[in-house]
Amino acid sequence: MSTGLLDPGAVRPTVLARANPVAKLAVSTLLAVVLLLSVDVVTAGTAVALELLALPLVGLGVRGLLRRSAVLLLAAVPVSVLTVLVGVDSGAVLLEAGPLSVSTGSLESGAAVGLRVVAIALPGVVLLATTDPTDLGDALAQVLRISPRFVLAALAAFRVVDVLAEEWQQLGLARRARGLGGDGLLAGVRDVAGRVFVLLVIAVRRAAVLATAMEARGFGAGERRGADRTWARPSRLRASDVLVVAGGALLAATATAAGVAAGTWQLLLT
Amino acid sequence: MSPLLSARGWGWRWNARRAHAVQGLDLEVEAGERVLLLGASGAGKSTLLAGAAGLLDGGPDGTGEAEGQLLLDGVPAHEARQLAVAAGAGRARTGLLLQDPQAQTVLARVGDDVAFGLENHAVPAERIWPRVDAALDDVGLRLPRDHPTSRLSGGQRQRLALAGVLALQPRLLLLDEPTAMLDPEGAAALRDVVAERLAATGAGLLLVEHRVDLWVDLVDRVVVLAPGGGVLADGPVGRVLAERGDELAAAGVWLPGRAAVPAGRVRPRPPGGAGEVLLSLEGVAVGRRGSGAPVLTGVDAEVRAGSFTALRGVNGAGKSTLALAVAGLVPPVSGRVRAHPALVGGLAARRRRRPWGSPPPADDPAGWAPRDLVSRVGSVFQDPRHQFVAQTVADELAVGPRRLGLVGEQVDLRVAELLERLRLDRLARANPFTLSGGEQRRLSVATALATRPRVLVLDEPTFGQDARTWAELVDLLAGLCDTGTAVVAATHDVDLCDALAGATWWVGDGRLRTEVPVSAP
Numbered sequence: 001m002s003t004g005l006l007d008p009g010a011v012r013p014t015v016l017a018r019a020n021p022v023a024k025l026a027v028s029t030l031l032a033v034v035l036l037l038s039v040d041v042v043t044a045g046t047a048v049a050l051e052l053l054a055l056p057l058v059g060l061g062v063r064g065l066l067r068r069s070a071v072l073l074l075a076a077v078p079v080s081v082l083t084v085l086v087g088v089d090s091g092a093v094l095l096e097a098g099p100l101s102v103s104t105g106s107l108e109s110g111a112a113v114g115l116r117v118v119a120i121a122l123p124g125v126v127l128l129a130t131t132d133p134t135d136l137g138d139a140l141a142q143v144l145r146i147s148p149r150f151v152l153a154a155l156a157a158f159r160v161v162d163v164l165a166e167e168w169q170q171l172g173l174a175r176r177a178r179g180l181g182g183d184g185l186l187a188g189v190r191d192v193a194g195r196v197f198v199l200l201v202i203a204v205r206r207a208a209v210l211a212t213a214m215e216a217r218g219f220g221a222g223e224r225r226g227a228d229r230t231w232a233r234p235s236r237l238r239a240s241d242v243l244v245v246a247g248g249a250l251l252a253a254t255a256t257a258a259g260v261a262a263g264t265w266q267l268l269l270t
Numbered sequence: 271m272s273p274l275l276s277a278r279g280w281g282w283r284w285n286a287r288r289a290h291a292v293q294g295l296d297l298e299v300e301a302g303e304r305v306l307l308l309g310a311s312g313a314g315k316s317t318l319l320a321g322a323a324g325l326l327d328g329g330p331d332g333t334g335e336a337e338g339q340l341l342l343d344g345v346p347a348h349e350a351r352q353l354a355v356a357a358g359a360g361r362a363r364t365g366l367l368l369q370d371p372q373a374q375t376v377l378a379r380v381g382d383d384v385a386f387g388l389e390n391h392a393v394p395a396e397r398i399w400p401r402v403d404a405a406l407d408d409v410g411l412r413l414p415r416d417h418p419t420s421r422l423s424g425g426q427r428q429r430l431a432l433a434g435v436l437a438l439q440p441r442l443l444l445l446d447e448p449t450a451m452l453d454p455e456g457a458a459a460l461r462d463v464v465a466e467r468l469a470a471t472g473a474g475l476l477l478v479e480h481r482v483d484l485w486v487d488l489v490d491r492v493v494v495l496a497p498g499g500g501v502l503a504d505g506p507v508g509r510v511l512a513e514r515g516d517e518l519a520a521a522g523v524w525l526p527g528r529a530a531v532p533a534g535r536v537r538p539r540p541p542g543g544a545g546e547v548l549l550s551l552e553g554v555a556v557g558r559r560g561s562g563a564p565v566l567t568g569v570d571a572e573v574r575a576g577s578f579t580a581l582r583g584v585n586g587a588g589k590s591t592l593a594l595a596v597a598g599l600v601p602p603v604s605g606r607v608r609a610h611p612a613l614v615g616g617l618a619a620r621r622r623r624r625p626w627g628s629p630p631p632a633d634d635p636a637g638w639a640p641r642d643l644v645s646r647v648g649s650v651f652q653d654p655r656h657q658f659v660a661q662t663v664a665d666e667l668a669v670g671p672r673r674l675g676l677v678g679e680q681v682d683l684r685v686a687e688l689l690e691r692l693r694l695d696r697l698a699r700a701n702p703f704t705l706s707g708g709e710q711r712r713l714s715v716a717t718a719l720a721t722r723p724r725v726l727v728l729d730e731p732t733f734g735q736d737a738r739t740w741a742e743l744v745d746l747l748a749g750l751c752d753t754g755t756a757v758v759a760a761t762h763d764v765d766l767c768d769a770l771a772g773a774t775w776w777v778g779d780g781r782l783r784t785e786v787p788v789s790a791p
Contacts (some may be wrong), residue, residue, distance in 0.1 A: 107654060156376050156377070167656070171656055173600065179674075201703055212325060217376075
């Protein structure tokens with residue numbers, strides 16, 4: 001994957017990295033919900049600062065983190081700039097050019113929006129970087145009791161995506177080999193549509209074969225008789241996972257408290 | 271003792287299909303018996319395997335309609351599958367291995383993939399891992415449990431899928447063309463593993479495979495299914511193959527001791543001599559896609575008109591990548607592929623546009639616009655489906671000529687000629703994706719020929735083909751060489767090389783070694 005988001009890479013097996021994926025998921029979700037309540041510099045800034053402080057516990061180096069989160073950080077910048085330029089003005093106007101204006105108020109909300117994106121995205125990046133999809137599937141099925149049929153189908157589909165990336169490249173070369181392409185943008189768009197169609201046909205056929213192979217190995221056969229499948233990799237919550245969630249809650253509470261104390265925290269809905 | 275598998279007047283019709291896939295089948299397979307299942311394509315061999323695996327449920331929510339009975343140990347096959355799962359011992363009556371290694375891997379790590387079936391059979395977790403390790407060991411995959419499945423070769427993947435099947439200790443192995451998509455070494459390795467496991471466990475075998483020569487020593491009975499339903503022949507291997515040999519060979523079955531080579535013009539093509547040089551490779555290095563790290567460097571070679579060059583070497587040595595460079599599809603990492611005037615011809619200035627810098631030189635095939643490329647160098651990919659862009663076979667063949675600017679009758683003429691030459695005329699209106707493997711292969715070659723290129727590059731053209739398609743392909747390629755086309759084929763197929771190759775490019779250890787057989791004039 002070129003985004004680097006899903007690179008397995010070397011991650012030091014710290015307590016946090018080895019926490020149950022469901023615990024990590026809970027922390028990310030909790031932080032996202034709390035940070036979505038208000039757009040303010042102090043809350044989001046405190047959250048980002050605390051998250052960065054907690055990084056060593058995750059086992060991710062700064063460089064590894066930057067590589068994985070580059071895409072998300074790049075998304076935060078335009079969002080901020082846009083808010084600065086076209087956001088609601090307040091306070092002193094610093095610059096004005098037609099419909100675009102920069103004021104102290106819009107600068108502040110720009111920073112708040114950008115920091116918020118980072119604060120919400122960071123735990124997600126950490127979750128993805130330190131969690132194998134199979135382990136996440138195990139945890140979702142065993143801890144959260146999500147249907148094994150759904151979880152395993154998603155895992156199998158995840159693996160097929162890998163293969164499809166390769167097929168996509170082959171299709172591109174094959175179309176050049178058929179003499180297609182090189183006629184400008186419009187034809188190019190049509191060409192991509194053709195490739196997508198063929199890719200879908202191939203994906204559907206692959207999925208059908210995979211489903212047959214899975215069923216032949218007993219997948220889904222126990223359901224009708226009420227028999228549960230077992231899990232070769234037991235996934236359960238331990239005391240350390242409770243600590244991880246508590247830590248996440250503390251982080252969210254501290255950030256909110258800082259915002260409230262500074263008087264910038266304001267519930268979005270009111 | 272009642273037989274392990276017993277079909278009594280069994281038939282199956284898929285929903286949305288009018289014709290039965292199998293009809294009126296009477297067949298008994300004893301425990302431990304090893305049966306080879308033959309029959310024309312469409313005779314229902316794969317359907318019978320799916321039925322025996324318990325995957326065909328003729329019930330109200332089922333995928334089709336069953337008639338008669340298909341029993342495993344006296345229990346209807348699809349119930350037998352559920353009973354085995356419910357028993358919780360992790361013992362399946364049957365184990366099914368399919369053709370496509372890529373499409374059978376379920377999970378991302380080797381150990382997890384083998385454990386998948388045991389989990390479904392509700393085997394307690396602590397008893398799963400010893401069985402996973404044993405199964406991996408049995409198939410000769412000595413890899414750590416957390417080895418990523420994405421890094422396995424085709425042959426390794428197929429053995430992994432077999433490990434997943436064997437972990438469930440089936441009493442009857444169902445193999446559906448297990449080696450059709452493997453290279454010769456991978457195929458032989460898989461066959462050896464199956465032989466060893468059958469001997470060790472005493473399990474039976476029901477095998478569908480047209481490479482009979484590869485498997486013949488392993489089976490003791492042959493059953494030939496009739497296309498309309500029922501059994502055409504049934505008996506010991508030697509007798510059935512002797513009595514039905516001609517018929518089976520005509521249907522494309524690879525039989526031991528029977529060369530599939532067509533008579534006439536097949537002989538190794540001289541590499542030098544007559545033909546003029548069309549392409550030359552000068553200090554070419556090619557790299558793996560993505561990383562770009564060179565896998566093959568310092569390649570110097572040339573391709574002459576009317577020659578047949580076999581590009582050989584182990585998997586991963588860079589055969590396919592080099593073929594892509596020769597075909598002008600991917601530029602080499604360094605060095606250059608140079609088209610000579612005989613090939614470039616009157617190439618106009620219409621070259622691949624670049625938004626920056628100067629246009630690529632006219633003698634660089636990788637820099638040509640696609641339509642200029644296809645009239646000079648044609649390519650046939652390993653998977654024919656990658657090359658299909660149209661809704662019908664006839665349209666598929668018309669794409670190339672239209673790209674060359676031909677219109678109306680000129681296009682129709684070329685299409686009609688190719689349809690006839692490659693025995694596709696009856697399929698002119700069919701969708702390319704619905705064709706059989708052999709038909710798809712013939713069509714993909716025909717699409718490349720439609721633009722009459724002087725160089726034809728093929729990647730594993732004979733992979734998984736039946737004997738009849740194989741012979742037709744060899745004859746066709748021989749004919750092309752005779753009319754001055756240069757053919758370059760990346761291949762593992764020794765028979766193909768023996769039949770046609772005048773020059774062999776051996777790829778290995780990052781180098782290319784050219785070899786010309788002594789017998790060549």
